[in-house]
Amino acid sequence: MLRSDYAGSQACAGCHSDVYAAWERSPMHRMTRAEGQTDIAAPFDGRSLQLGKDIAALELRAGQRFLRLDAPASGRSSLFRITKVIGGRYREDFVGAEVSAEAPLGPALDEERVLPLSFLRFDGTLRYKGYSVMVRERPGLEAGLVWRQACILCHNTAPQFVALYDELHGAGAPSYQGSASSELPEDRAFRYVIDDPAGLRDALEAELRLLGADGRLTDRRAHALQIAIESTRERFGEAQLVELGVGCESCHGGARAHVEAPHQVRPSFAVQSPLFHVETASGAALTPAQQVNRACAKCHTVLFSQYPYTWEGGERRNNPGGSTTNSGEARDFLLGGCAGKLDCTGCHDPHGEDSRQHLDELGTLAGNRVCTSCHAELSQAAALRAHTHHSAEGEGSACLGCHMPKKNMGLDYGFTRYHRIGSPTDSARVLGDRPLECALCHADRSVDQIASTMERWWQKRYDRAALKRLYGTDLSKNVVKLTLLGGLPHEQALAASTAVRLQLPDTTQGIVNLFDNPYPLVRYFARRALEQRFGTPIGIDMNLPGPELRRAAQAWLDAQHKAP
Numbered sequence: 122m123l124r125s126d127y128a129g130s131q132a133c134a135g136c137h138s139d140v141y142a143a144w145e146r147s148p149m150h151r152m153t154r155a156e157g158q159t160d161i162a163a164p165f166d167g168r169s170l171q172l173g174k175d176i177a178a179l180e181l182r183a184g185q186r187f188l189r190l191d192a193p194a195s196g197r198s199s200l201f202r203i204t205k206v207i208g209g210r211y212r213e214d215f216v217g218a219e220v221s222a223e224a225p226l227g228p229a230l231d232e233e234r235v236l237p238l239s240f241l242r243f244d245g246t247l248r249y250k251g252y253s254v255m256v257r258e259r260p261g262l263e264a265g266l267v268w269r270q271a272c273i274l275c276h277n278t279a280p281q282f283v284a285l286y287d288e289l290h291g292a293g294a295p296s297y298q299g300s301a302s303s304e305l306p307e308d309r310a311f312r313y314v315i316d317d318p319a320g321l322r323d324a325l326e327a328e329l330r331l332l333g334a335d336g337r338l339t340d341r342r343a344h345a346l347q348i349a350i351e352s353t354r355e356r357f358g359e360a361q362l363v364e365l366g367v368g369c370e371s372c373h374g375g376a377r378a379h380v381e382a383p384h385q386v387r388p389s390f391a392v393q394s395p396l397f398h399v400e401t402a403s404g405a406a407l408t409p410a411q412q413v414n415r416a417c418a419k420c421h422t423v424l425f426s427q428y429p430y431t432w433e434g435g436e437r438r439n440n441p442g443g444s445t446t447n448s449g450e451a452r453d454f455l456l457g458g459c460a461g462k463l464d465c466t467g468c469h470d471p472h473g474e475d476s477r478q479h480l481d482e483l484g485t486l487a488g489n490r491v492c493t494s495c496h497a498e499l500s501q502a503a504a505l506r507a508h509t510h511h512s513a514e515g516e517g518s519a520c521l522g523c524h525m526p527k528k529n530m531g532l533d534y535g536f537t538r539y540h541r542i543g544s545p546t547d548s549a550r551v552l553g554d555r556p557l558e559c560a561l562c563h564a565d566r567s568v569d570q571i572a573s574t575m576e577r578w579w580q581k582r583y584d585r586a587a588l589k590r591l592y593g594t595d596l597s598k599n600v601v602k603l604t605l606l607g608g609l610p611h612e613q614a615l616a617a618s619t620a621v622r623l624q625l626p627d628t629t630q631g632i633v634n635l636f637d638n639p640y641p642l643v644r645y646f647a648r649r650a651l652e653q654r655f656g657t658p659i660g661i662d663m664n665l666p667g668p669e670l671r672r673a674a675q676a677w678l679d680a681q682h683k684a685p
Contacts, residue, residue: 122282122394123324124331126375130278130368133376136383143473144369148210153276153366156186156203163206163213163240170238170247172664175262177238179247182225188217188236190262200225201264204233205365207276210474211532213240214250216268235265243533249664252641253532254446255428255610258667269358274299275420278368279361280375282394283328283353284419288313289321289397290346297354303422303452304441308402311415315397318342324396325349332356372416372471390416413464414455421451428640430609432528432539434553442553443541445611446530446642450540457542459495467491484521484538492520510578517562526558528615530642534649536618546575552587555604555612556619564623568603569596605631610638614646621650629654633678637671644670655681 134141144150151159165186169178178189186203201217202225208214215236218229239250251259265271274284284299288311294300303310315321322338322345329335334352338345363370370376374393378386390412392399399407399415407415424437424444433442443453454460468483468491469475482488493500499520502513511517524542531537543550545558557571572583588596592603605616605628613635620628632654635647644667648659651674661673 122280122285122375122392122396124280124282124328124363124375126377127278127280127363127370128375128377128380129364130370132380133369140472141369147473148208149367151209151366152207154206154209155365156205159206161186161206161213162209162242163215165203168247170249170262170664172249172259173261173666177236177247177262179238179240185226187225188215188238190237190264192261192263194261198222199264201234201236202226202229203236205268207235209242211241211243212248212253213242214253217264219264233268235268235271237262237265248645249641251426252645254426255530255640255642256426257639258641270298270354272298273357273359273362275301276367277359277365278363278371280328280363281392281419282324283357283361285313286346286350286353289315290343290350293343295347295350295354297350298357299350299353301419301422303418304424304437305452305455306440309455310402311407311411312400312402312404313397314400315342317396321345321396328353331361371420374416408461410462410464411460413466414451414460417465418451418455421448423449423452428611430611432541432554433549442549443539444529447532447537449529450537453540454542457540459542462495463491485516485519486514489518489520492524522562523558526561528558528561530611530614530646534645536615546579546581548581548583551575551581551583552591555591555608556600556616560600560604561615561619562623564599564601564619564625566600567597568592568600571600572596599625601625602628602631610640610643613638614643617647617650621654629678633671633674636674637667639667641667648674651678657681 163179165179165181167178167180169176174194175190175192180187180189188201188203190199190201199219200222202220203215203217205216206213207216215238216233217236218233219231220229221227235250237250239248239253241248249259249262250265286297287294287300318340321342322340325345326338329349329352332352333356338348359365373388373390376388379388391407401407401411424431424441427437428445429437430445431437431442432445435442443449443456451465454465483491489499499505499508505518506513509518509523516522521538523545525538525540526545527536528539529537550558551572557568559571559575560566563571568588572588575581576583585596592600593607601616601619602625604612605620608616617632617635620632632647632650636644638644644663648663652659659674659677661670661677663670665673
């Protein structure tokens with residue numbers, strides 16, 4: 122947990138050469154890369170992105186990459202020298218420091234900031250960075266958060282102790298770089314129990330000295346941790362990392378003892394510290410699976426961007442359910458029914474990149490092997506048929522189809538699996554989410570048809586008044602169409618995709634209406650849905666204001682209808 126426990130990823134290479142080589146190529150390891158020391162796909166050839174009247178352009182000057190930002194409304198033009206690239210599997214984001222246009226290779230004028238432009242590798246376009254998540258429409262472009270205060274502790278390797286100050290503090294902890302917006306329900310949250318208060322204080326003082334903040338801390342735990350959090354927020358930066366990027370010890374914890382005595386000391390996902398320990402909400406020791414899942418959830422846990430809604434009808438600040446966009450998978454998994462026995466590595470390769478073939482297979486009958494390792498009775502055809510009410514040989518009996526449906530907004534405008542393992546018959550989902558999850562395969566059904574079938578097959582009972590509050594008074598109407606017209610933004614995006622994938626008629630106009638959705642990310646999902654329906658690209662400027670964009674989409678649709 123402590124800085125002195127860490128050895129750096131390079132120390133792993135000698136003994137674990139194959140794993141190390143795969144890890145070096147993995148998207149997670151490449152999460153943060155220094156400019157000039159890595160390959161970058163984005164074209165720094167002058168191409169630009171305009172949002173409102175502001176323009177961001179990617180340029181190459183004297184062999185160095187820059188982003189030029191012109192904001193006519195403020196009368197300001199800024200030049201940022203690219204210092205880091207973030208990501209690279211689906212998109213590349215950039216970090217840069219502002220420099221003088223007259224001396225672009227000279228000293229930085231300010232701290233490194235996250236820049237407002239993304240390059241999308243999957244379609245070769247530029248997009249406003251903020252539109253990667255559910256933020257509302259922006260009027261223009263501006264440099265973003267200070268990089269070292271934004272996501273430095275998830276996208277790089279630091280002593281895990283530093284990222285746990287808020288957990289050790291408990292309720293009311295200030296926000297800082299290590300805060301992950303997990304907001305788990307009390308019965309699902311891990312408890313961090315301090316075993317050596319004096320040792321904890323000494324460890325905090327050692328970290329603060331490294332930040333240049335000398336002095337003795339009070340014995341009052343909460344006050345000492347608050348000072349550590351505030352000092353970390355103000356002073357922690359790249360120099361205090363174990364290494365740039367996600368290294369081996371980001372997941373395995375400090376491995377110096379293992380490096381020094383590899384046959385005597387084995388690495389572990391468990392917290393190993395005399396200062397504190399971790400237990401479940403009930404006070405039990407963590408299972409091996411929970412230890413792995415806790416490690417993953419340190420980063421893959423966020424409820425993005427202040428978007429107020431979650432699955433299960435929750436709200437971000439009020440009993441939140443599962444996240445609706447990509448990157449909250451580990452938190453969602455902790456909410457589900459299998460997190461005590463199944464860990465993330467049961468499906469995912471932690472040292473490389475999961476192939477599309479592997480991920481697709483998990484969603485078929487062949488993938489049921491993961492589930493039947495615990496639920497052995499469902500490996501028998503008769504039991505599986507009785508459980509699913511579908512053919513035991515058909516796709517309706519693939520476990521993930523019902524228990525991990527594709528309903529989360531992915532990075533490439535497709536949908537990824539929702540990792541809260543539950544059932545489409547759960548009341549929280551039936552009465553809290555649109556569309557009913559059975560409609561993701563049976564899009565032609567009405568609300569009442571699906572609800573009545575679930576009641577009959579699985580001996581459930583659903584409050585029709587609650588369903589009417591969700592869908593409207595006429596439950597005989599189509600569930601996907603009702604969601605497309607009246608759902609929450611993330612639900613509308615899912616309905617648009619489902620309507621096209623399952624060829625539901627009379628939904629095209631509803632999809633066009635989404636081009637004026639207040640959340641621009643939804644507009645991109647609507648564009649993809651229309652392109653799939655008509656089999657041709659939509660050549661309109663997605664950075665137009667919502668009303669203009671909708672008119673452009675309507676004109677494009679009208680032209681398709683007139684085409685011979």
